[in-house]
Amino acid sequence: MDNYLIVIVCGIVAGFLARWITLRSDYRHYPTYPHGQLVHLAVGFIAASLGAVAVPAIMKPDFVAVTFLVLAAQQFRDIRNMERETLTRLEETKLIRRGTDYIEGIARVFEARNYLVIITALITSLVVYRWGWPFAFIAGPICIFLSTLLMSGQRLGDIAEVVPGKVHFQGSLLMVEDVIIMNVALPQTKEKILKEGMGVLIKPKNDDARLTLDAPGQRQAIIHDVVSILGSKVDIAEPDLMPLARKQVDKGYLGLFIVANEPDLDYLMEIIRKVPVLESARGTALKSYFGRKAAD
Amino acid sequence: MNLDVSLKEAILAVVTRNPAKVGGGGCPIFLAQDQEEMEKTALLLARILGGIVHDLENDVFIIVRH
16 A cells, blocks of 8 residues: 555656646746646646556556546546636737637647646656656656657747848838838827837748748737737727738738837847747648649 | 627728818718818827727828727
8 A cells, every 4th residue: 555655646746746847937828826826736736646546546456446537637628618718808808919829729738738747647656656666756857858848839930030120101001121011190100100119020931831920810929929028009099009910912921010118129039039839820731742832 | 798899990080181082971070271280180089089090191091990
């Protein structure tokens, strides 16, 4: 019995640590508040317990228990719904929205991380059961390391080049280089834009990247990330300076325009390079035969 | 559920100093004497209505909420 206890405890500790480490709360990750974090740590603990108990249950052997474990794992699907619902509700009061694509991505990540916790706990407890508890210190960190490594997706900097673009006016049309952003009438607004506005071109490296950047959800995610760090001068009844990302329809690259509270072009570009490529927006044209043929 | 009912993607007001360019429709038209008054009226209307002023480049400004 003692043996089982050590196996289970090692599994739970490894799984819980995995959840803790993957629960990053930086500028764009949600949740930012202690209560939100507690919810996820608690659920992570339950997931770790599930994974840790599985090995002793099989070894016992108690197959009924294993079946119940599988049933319990179903509960983690609710995590995704919970996150999606909270974030969607919060969208209504946001000046700059995340967009549904981004929310869906975040919700999916939260669900997936719990499965990673289960796997980490499962492997660790298996190793401990087989070779003894000292090996938990090897298996646990490796699993945690692998899960952080595997779960860090592509970033925009991997698929696109970000270069500065000149903000200027052509008549009443606001342009970033040769990308038309919007129509601005008032001279005061124009002046402010010319003085404080920043423009950036996001040039896709290949056809897949072009499709990714086409997706409005991906563009909204870029804008949200930028605004959540640099701020914007949009207010509730003053949407004139709304940050926008528009496409150069012929050449396929994006022009991004923003009037930020912190006008620092270098960091703006760096932030854009770090924006995650959303799963739902990822282009996969080059994976298909015709896509590759059409590309050349 | 969003209970806030508002007009979107619609012209909320037209400001012009050339009445010959506009007419009819269901949208209020504000006449101005000169460019300066036009800009001022448009700015005030945009702030009040929460819209953006767009320039049709023929002495007509429209206020649109996106």
